[in-house]
Amino acid sequence: MSTLTDPQKESFRLSMLLYDSRYRSATIQVVALIGFIILVGWLIYNTSQNLAALGKGIDFGYLVEPAGYDINQRLLEYSSRDTHFRAAIIGLLNTLVVALLGCITATVLGVVIGVLRLSNNWLVSRIMAVYVETFRNIPVLLWIVLAMAIMIETLPSPKAFRGDNATASMMLNDSVAITNRGVYVPEPLFSRGLGDIHLFGNSSIRFDISLDLIAILIVLAASIWAVNRVKHRADKIQDSTGDRPATWYLQLGLIVVPVGILLAILGFHFGYPELKGFNFKGGTHFRNSLIALWLALSLYTAAFIAEIVRAGIMAISKGQTEAAEALGLRSGKIMSLVVLPQALRVIIPPLISNYLNLTKNSSLAIAVGYMDITGTLGGITMNQTGRELESILLMMLVYLSISLSISAVMNWYNESVKLEER
Amino acid sequence: MNKSILFGALTVAGLAAGAAAAGTLDDVKARGKLNCGVTTGLVGFAAPDANGKWNGFDVSLCRAVAAAVLGDENAVEFVPTTGKTRFTALASGEIDMLARNTTWTFSRDVDLKFTFVGVNYYDGQGFLVPKDLGVSSAKDLDGATVCIQTGTTTELNLSDYFRVNNISYEPVPIETNAEGQQQFLAGACDVYTTDASGLAATRATFENPDDYVLLPEIISKEPLGPLVRHGDDEWGDVVRWTLYALVSAEELGVTSANLSEMTAGTNNPEINRLLGTEGTLGDMLGLDAGWAKAAIAVGGNYGEIFAKNIGEETPIGLARGLNAQWTEGGLLYSPPFR
Numbered sequence: 124m125s126t127l128t129d130p131q132k133e134s135f136r137l138s139m140l141l142y143d144s145r146y147r148s149a150t151i152q153v154v155a156l157i158g159f160i161i162l163v164g165w166l167i168y169n170t171s172q173n174l175a176a177l178g179k180g181i182d183f184g185y186l187v188e189p190a191g192y193d194i195n196q197r198l199l200e201y202s203s204r205d206t207h208f209r210a211a212i213i214g215l216l217n218t219l220v221v222a223l224l225g226c227i228t229a230t231v232l233g234v235v236i237g238v239l240r241l242s243n244n245w246l247v248s249r250i251m252a253v254y255v256e257t258f259r260n261i262p263v264l265l266w267i268v269l270a271m272a273i274m275i276e277t278l279p280s281p282k283a284f285r286g287d288n289a290t291a292s293m294m295l296n297d298s299v300a301i302t303n304r305g306v307y308v309p310e311p312l313f314s315r316g317l318g319d320i321h322l323f324g325n326s327s328i329r330f331d332i333s334l335d336l337i338a339i340l341i342v343l344a345a346s347i348w349a350v351n352r353v354k355h356r357a358d359k360i361q362d363s364t365g366d367r368p369a370t371w372y373l374q375l376g377l378i379v380v381p382v383g384i385l386l387a388i389l390g391f392h393f394g395y396p397e398l399k400g401f402n403f404k405g406g407t408h409f410r411n412s413l414i415a416l417w418l419a420l421s422l423y424t425a426a427f428i429a430e431i432v433r434a435g436i437m438a439i440s441k442g443q444t445e446a447a448e449a450l451g452l453r454s455g456k457i458m459s460l461v462v463l464p465q466a467l468r469v470i471i472p473p474l475i476s477n478y479l480n481l482t483k484n485s486s487l488a489i490a491v492g493y494m495d496i497t498g499t500l501g502g503i504t505m506n507q508t509g510r511e512l513e514s515i516l517l518m519m520l521v522y523l524s525i526s527l528s529i530s531a532v533m534n535w536y537n538e539s540v541k542l543e544e545r
Numbered sequence: 546m547n548k549s550i551l552f553g554a555l556t557v558a559g560l561a562a563g564a565a566a567a568g569t570l571d572d573v574k575a576r577g578k579l580n581c582g583v584t585t586g587l588v589g590f591a592a593p594d595a596n597g598k599w600n601g602f603d604v605s606l607c608r609a610v611a612a613a614v615l616g617d618e619n620a621v622e623f624v625p626t627t628g629k630t631r632f633t634a635l636a637s638g639e640i641d642m643l644a645r646n647t648t649w650t651f652s653r654d655v656d657l658k659f660t661f662v663g664v665n666y667y668d669g670q671g672f673l674v675p676k677d678l679g680v681s682s683a684k685d686l687d688g689a690t691v692c693i694q695t696g697t698t699t700e701l702n703l704s705d706y707f708r709v710n711n712i713s714y715e716p717v718p719i720e721t722n723a724e725g726q727q728q729f730l731a732g733a734c735d736v737y738t739t740d741a742s743g744l745a746a747t748r749a750t751f752e753n754p755d756d757y758v759l760l761p762e763i764i765s766k767e768p769l770g771p772l773v774r775h776g777d778d779e780w781g782d783v784v785r786w787t788l789y790a791l792v793s794a795e796e797l798g799v800t801s802a803n804l805s806e807m808t809a810g811t812n813n814p815e816i817n818r819l820l821g822t823e824g825t826l827g828d829m830l831g832l833d834a835g836w837a838k839a840a841i842a843v844g845g846n847y848g849e850i851f852a853k854n855i856g857e858e859t860p861i862g863l864a865r866g867l868n869a870q871w872t873e874g875g876l877l878y879s880p881p882f883r
Contacts, residue, residue, distance in 0.1 A: 177636070177775075178658055192700050192704055203704040203705075280731065282732055303733045402688055489720065492717055492719055498695070503718075508652075508656075509658075
């Protein structure tokens with residue numbers, strides 16, 4: 124039988140940093156960190172030194188100078204006398220628009236294609252496989268350029284709509300014009316509108332909020348609240364009597380009638396595009412640069428999303444489907460009620476990366492002359508002012524913020540659908 | 546991963562800026578090759594031919610500088626640049642000089658830290674429209690869709706012109722001349738605008754050039770010239786005086802035909818100084834005595850280069866106009882070789 128003795132109190136020796144396995148990993152990490160910091164410090168020092176030698180220190184003052192150039196697609200009011208900062212905001216909004224449109228379209232397309240790829244119909248599943256392999260294996264830039272080239276070369280120019288022997292005509296009862304400069308669709312107008320609220324005076328971040336839109340949203344919110352009350356009441360009746368009263372006409376009426384009355388009060392009507400002078404005037408103009416970029420990004424990303432959806436569905440065991448079949452559900456219901464909700468847990472995390480990719484790929488916009496933030500701040504502004512480093516740093520910051528925001532939102536959504544483990 | 550890309554980019558920026566500080570003339574001599582920035586392709590000014598050999602008005606200047614410095618007109622690496630990439634390419638030291646229809650402006654000279662060594666073409670911004678558009682003046686262009694190269698002075702002039710005349714337009718930004726041509730010919734824009742010389746050169750490549758007209762308005766001054774980085778005056782002098790050598794040669798009647806005859810000696814001391822048979826002008830520049838002779842031997846004097854690439858005999862058909870010698874009512878005026 125051995126006796127326990129107090130362990131000898133070890134004194135710390137310097138050599139233990141290297142030879143004692145308890146400290147070694149810490150030593151290595153500290154050395155690596157110091158080396159990394161030195162490298163970063165040297166890079167920053169070297170850059171600022173060389174910029175100073177060129178006489179071009181870091182200076183963001185150019186952002187408040189007048190931009191001097193025009194932007195075709197602007198969601199906020201903008202003129203060439205506005206500042207470079209304002210131009211950057213206009214570009215940022217254009218980036219966000221194409222990213223949002225692209226993400227929605229890519230998700231819808233991707234889910235449909237992913238589900239169809241698992242179809243028992245041989246032809247359908249093969250066609251979807253061809254689609255996925257074609258789109259995801261060719262660089263997205265080529266798709267963007269191709270979409271643009273097709274629109275420019277095959278669609279009629281506004282000139283073709285003019286004159287007695289016009290070779291092109293407007294569609295859908297003369298309300299939609301498809302030209303090689305973009306698509307013109309009717310726009311909603313209010314003849315007795317409530318006007319706008321102007322915020323932030325004359326500064327670079329000024330914007331208008333449409334009171335009409337706010338009024339519509341308020342009425343819509345009230346309608347939805349009322350619909351919920353109706354549902355609640357129906358639930359109560361069902362609980363007490365076992366019969367659920369038919370409420371669909373009430374719900375429909377509660378949504379449609381108040382909004383309809385409000386629109387009538389505001390004098391809602393459509394503004395139709397019309398050929399005037401060189402171009403169509405009136406209506407909403409979707410420029411072909413936006414359409415080409417939107418289409419190419421959506422189709423390309425949809426191919427990736429389809430694969431993610433397919434993987435998610437295949438991760439759900441066959442037994443789930445069979446159990447649902449045994450309960451008498453039809454295949455459409457099985458997909459939407461049993462398989463997809465479970466598959467979402469597998470699908471969401473890689474879906475986030477694809478949303479981020481789509482957003483970052485939207486910076487290829489310059490290939491078709493779409494004025495996103497790369498086109499304004501990182502293009503014309505950078506070029507006309509010669510502030511390359513500042514503009515690139517700002518753009519990196521912007522893309523980083525957008526990506527982190529998308530990540531945060533999607534992670535929050537992921538939390539809400541993921542499996543509750545107890 | 547993302548971090549390493551950022552630091553890689555910063556390193557490149559740092560190193561490139563470091564390289565830019567050294568003497569460009571010595572760099573070029575040591576390298577045995579001149580890196581010259583040109584357009585991505587504008588017939589008459591700078592475009593590769595069927596064999597991949599670059600030709601044109603701006604290209605001739607690059608070749609003349611290469612001949613003056615290195616004695617070999619083919620010792621040039623042509624770097625195609627867009628309106629957006631040209632200044633970064635020059636500032637970072639990727640190219641030694643930029644000869645690319647670049648307008649001399651205050652902010653480019655002062656704020657972007659470049660030195661414009663002279664003007665090789667006095668130009669102005671014009672508008673090209675299809676004839677059947679029925680437009681006779683730029684003031685009729687209210688509401689038109691205009692194709693425009695981004696990152697150019699023309700972009701700012703256009704905005705100012707339409708604002709001053711209180712008419713509206715829809716800009717379609719494009720990256721290169723080729724893209725602009727495609728959109729314009731397909732009717733995706735009504736008007737194509739850039740320097741009038743560039744428009745003439747572009748029109749010359751159309752299938753039916755006669756279906757298109759240049760509007761009479763010239764809305765800006767566009768002195769186009771070669772430029773180098775700020776702060777390297779020795780190199781700036783080399784490019785500047787090579788340009789002036791070509792201009793002076795025309796004024797003094799030195800042509801590619803009589804060059805060897807003239808080199809044998811003339812009774813005009815200025816020609817002798819220019820061609821290096823008298824005085825030490827080449828030495829002062831840090832070049833051979835025969836530097837100007839080599840430069841002129843490439844494509845002849847300014848007038849010959851103009852006539853061969855963009856003159857009235859070519860499809861581009863530009864008249865000398867402002868670009869005639871000062872003795873003939875133009876603006877070309879070389880300081881004396883003395």
